[in-house]
Amino acid sequence: MWPSLIRVVNAGIDGRSKVPCLTTASKIERGFEGDGVAMLIRVHPAPMYATNCWVIAAEKGSECIIVDPGMPDISAEIEMIIEEEGLKPVAVLLTHGHLDHTFSVIPLADGYGIPAYIHSEDRRALLHPEIVHGKEFIENYLQGTTWSEPQQVLELRNNEKFEAVGLDITAIHAPGHTAGSLIFTINDEVLLSGDVLFAGSIGRTDLPSGSQDAMKKTLATKIAPLGDHLRVLPGHGPDTTIEYERRTNPYLKELRT
Ligand SMILES: [Zn+2]
């Protein structure tokens, strides 16, 4: 039994049905009815830890980004999605350095000859995962594994904007779950929230490089100012919206008291 890397409290409880859930549908076509999200979004939850790996493109047949390819090696499944949609990958985005989000980065980034983007603080975790998992975790569960980086790694910092695949992407540094956690807005429609914000919960802060104080500050200064309209695509569990989380998520409600 692998130890828990995530903590999802209250996810999927009553009222969730008011937010049309896209993750269970596993596919959002351009112009998905009523949600205002005009892009192609596919999700593949990885077998271990059910980490959501997102494939996002402006539309079928265009260039795409791959977000958080997890554990074990899920590159074949992601390649299948890419083929089905006729997409051309141009980048792998990593919300943070935990292995359940980065494990398949090498076969995908090097396989397609594309760069992987990660925050400078979490980049070290690609070569030294014990920095974010602790020595014990690596020794107990992944002993003997050799760690390396994809051929092209590009570091991101707070508020870095880049245009890729016809999508406007902004990286926001959101430490707390790990020191180098990032969240991304896409076209002011979607928020990739990594393990910072989940439907009904937040990411745990007790793993190495996590910090409860940093998380509180992130929630107050990086999450709270976000627009209600944003569709939240989290690292684990169902998707949600900022509006719904602001109203119901105990960790966001707490900010107002
Ligand atoms: Zn994590």
Ligand SMILES: [Zn+2]
């Ligand atoms: Zn995770």
